[in-house]
């Protein structure tokens with residue numbers, strides 16, 4: 603049911619009725635009824651404060667590269683649109699949460715700074731990467747994280763260093779209603795050509811092992827301890843299994859791809875079918891790595 607929003611919230615930059623097909627890499631879902639796009643921290647803080655005051659639940663969206671949206675979302679969605687500026691201070695590099703994660707890795711390489719090469723094929727924003735503690739090749743964002751700024755669920759602005767227990771495999775405590783605003787990573791001086799070559803190699807590896815020509819949301823399921831979700835799905839004979847335009851990629855079994863006109867329902871059914879088959883064959887319950895959004 604559509605709910606009227608208070609005037610102070612409506613004064614913040616926003617758009618209405620934006621299809622999630624345009625906001626996510628997978629390209630399914632209904633309509634985003636209210637998309638708030640603050641261009642400065644104080645606007646993001648005003649958004650959170652107003653939502654708290656009104657007891658209004660909201661969601662935070664980054665690049666939409668780790669999302670499966672099922673249907674319309676009526677609650678306000680916050681997507682930061684801060685100026686895309688990186689700041690360098692010695693070996694430290696800071697980015698606003700709306701900055702592209704891959705672009706940050708490329709800029710670090712251009713500066714001759716090593717440590718972000720792992721991120722060169724991980725799409726989305728740095729804010730989404732922080733929330734997900736994104737990683738690859740045995741490295742993850744928390745390994746290089748120096749400080750980060752965020753809004754608490756109550757709207758308080760905090761800047762701090764990471765502490766034990768705050769970041770884990772594809773998880774951070776920001777999942778509990780926090781909004782990442784920016785962060786600083788601590789890198790090491792390296793040989794620019796070598797770092798840039800590593801960045802290019804990591805991008806190339808992905809092109810040959812992942813179905814990047816089709817819309818997707820990366821790995822759909824987390825790797826269970828000691829094994830790979832892709833291997834389990836492959837062994838269950840599911841590569842190429844298709845419901846409508848949603849398919850288990852024949853190239854990489856942990857990628858579900860959209861052939862163009864897939865619906866959210868088809869993806870939900872495909873995910874359920876994959877989990878059921880893997881449970882039946884291997885006795886292992888796969889847990890989604892992607893976040894699933896639907897109106898409660």
Ligand SMILES: Cc1cc2nc3c(=O)[nH]c(=O)nc-3n(C[C@H](O)[C@H](O)[C@H](O)COP(=O)(O)OP(=O)(O)OC[C@H]3O[C@@H](n4cnc5c(N)ncnc54)[C@H](O)[C@@H]3O)c2cc1C
Pocket residue numbers: 627661662663664665666667668669682699703723724725726727728729730731732733734735736737738772776780781782783812814818819820821893
């Ligand atoms: C082709 C492909 C390859 C991928 N490879 C990898 C990989 O190797 N490793 C890996 O870890 N991931 C990978 N991913 C998944 C995805 O790119 C990462 O999880 C990414 O960090 C998500 O960022 P995003 O901005 O797109 O977040 P979204 O998908 O927009 O959101 C993901 C979650 O983060 C939250 N969020 C977003 N922004 C903020 C913010 N500012 N503050 C608080 N919460 C926020 C959202 O609420 C949601 O819970 C891949 C995805 C694709 C499509």
